[in-house]
Amino acid sequence: MDSGFLANLTWSLAALVHAAIVITALIVIPRGRKPTAAMAWILLIVVLPGVGVVLYLVIGNFRLPAKRRAEQARIDEIIRGRVTDGALTETDASWPRWFQRVVQQNQNLTALPASDGNEATLLPHYQESLDAMAAELDTATDFVHIEFFIVGWDDSTRGFFSAMERAVARGVTVRLLADYVATKKVADSSKMLAELDRIGVKWAWMLPVEPFKGKYQRPDLRNHRKIVVVDGRVAFMGSQNLIARHYDSQKNIKRGLKWQELMTRLTGPVVASVNTVFLSDWLIETGEDLSATAQVPPSQLAVSTSPDALQCQVVPSGPGYDTENNLRLFLSLIYGATEKVILTSPYFVPDEAMVYAITSACQRGLEVQLFVSEIGDQFMVWHAQRSYYQVLLEAGVRIFLYPAPFILHSKHFSIDDDIAVIGSSNMDIRSFSLNSEVSLMVRGESFVAGMREVEQAYRDAGRELTLEEWRREPAKATFLDGLMRLTSALN
Helix, strand or coil, X not given: CCHHHHHHHHHHHHHHHXXXXXXXXXXXXXXXXXXXXXXXXXXXXXXXXXXXXXXXXXHCCCCCCHHHHHHHHHHHHHHHCCCCCXXXXXXXXXXXXXXXXXXXXXXXXXXXXXEEXXXXXXXXXXXXXXHHHHHHHCCCCCEEEEXXXXXXXXXXXXXXXHHHHHHHHCCCEEEEEEEHHHHHCXXXXXHHHHHHHHHCCEEEEXXXXXXXXXXXXCCCCCECCCEEEECCCEEEEECCCECCCCCCCHHHHHHCCEEEXXXXXXXXCHHHHHHHHHHHHHHHHHCCCCCCCCCCCHHHCCCCCCXXXXXXXXXXXXXXXXXXXXXXXXXXXXXXXXXXXXXXCCCCECCHHHHHHHHHHHHCCCEEEEEEECCCCCHHHHHHHHCCXXXXXXXXXXXXXXXXXXXXXCCEEEECCCEEEEECCCCEXXXXXXXXXXXXXXXXXXXXHHHHHHHHHHHHHCEEECHHHHCCCCHHHHHHHHHHHHHHCCC
């Protein structure tokens, strides 16, 4: 057969296959997906069809399996049937009307209500936070619930593990959930699991990737929550993982990297909501319903009568829900702000809606500030983040860089002088769509005053990035920023 004919036939077949792939992509990919994400996937498949198709088959499904989502919906309905116990079933008339609507929105999306009479303490120091949680474990008499994205057994967490051992020895039931992928990657994770077994902790993986055991979903859909609950009366939540400050990583140790975190200790009726998030995750992962034995109703929890008592609402989010609960919360609060918006996020890769909310706040005459790290620990995310600096600086956002060798890993923001959010959620597309997160919305001037002190400490430690300085960035760096920004839309 003529070689020219074979070559033409091969090219024709390749063109037909490519056209079929692109047409299929145009039909399948946009369904239920944001236009930017759909366009990024289609562009990748058009330019690199082989790579694009394989990547899409592996990480193209941005939802958890239907069975998991159905279970989350079933649990939410159960929660809705119980929320009248000690909850604010009607929003306080003294609250701003827009804030009442945000509370209602959160409850509609998550089934968890707001509650009054809470107290909260911020914990901005890394080892002191671990020690405070360990000390609380030593007061446990019934149960301890622990949920972390990353768990490591090292010199920093040894005291926490010892507190778990003492609790088990007293007859306290200690349960622990850890993210499968993130924790498995930690050095000596097998030794950590052996230690949990030796102690007698009941533990389970979150979102395990074990296809031969029938447990599989998109591998990078992870549970990123950080929660500790003691006897259902005290809770901790925030940004910190249960691991040393350098994450037991030789690469981080070589670079001298240290993580800067922010946790909060909670008492009051809101602890019931934090515990509910753990119980929901435990039920989904293990099939064990603990609501009858390890759920303390809000009405049985101490209610603060202090003038500084806080109104709080827990907002879980993630691919188990039909909507991006945390993104809706963040947008609603930013649009409701009247004086200032101060944001802290280690991985700041916003979608268009978030960029518009932040820049619109500047255009309304608000003071807007953003705290980020001067250096990054994740190459692609750090460059994607930098791609937004110019539009933010031009809009009037003041950007403060936390100095190396620290990674500012805290995740929180404050609105005006009386509303704040703290939790595990970054302000990036991954946290909005792909990770299971938990956020705490707080209303109370005393809490925001404490957060203002934390924010001032960030300013004192770091420096402000100006628009003039940014415009001197070399073209090579900004090219990488723009390129990584394109890849961030692949969700």
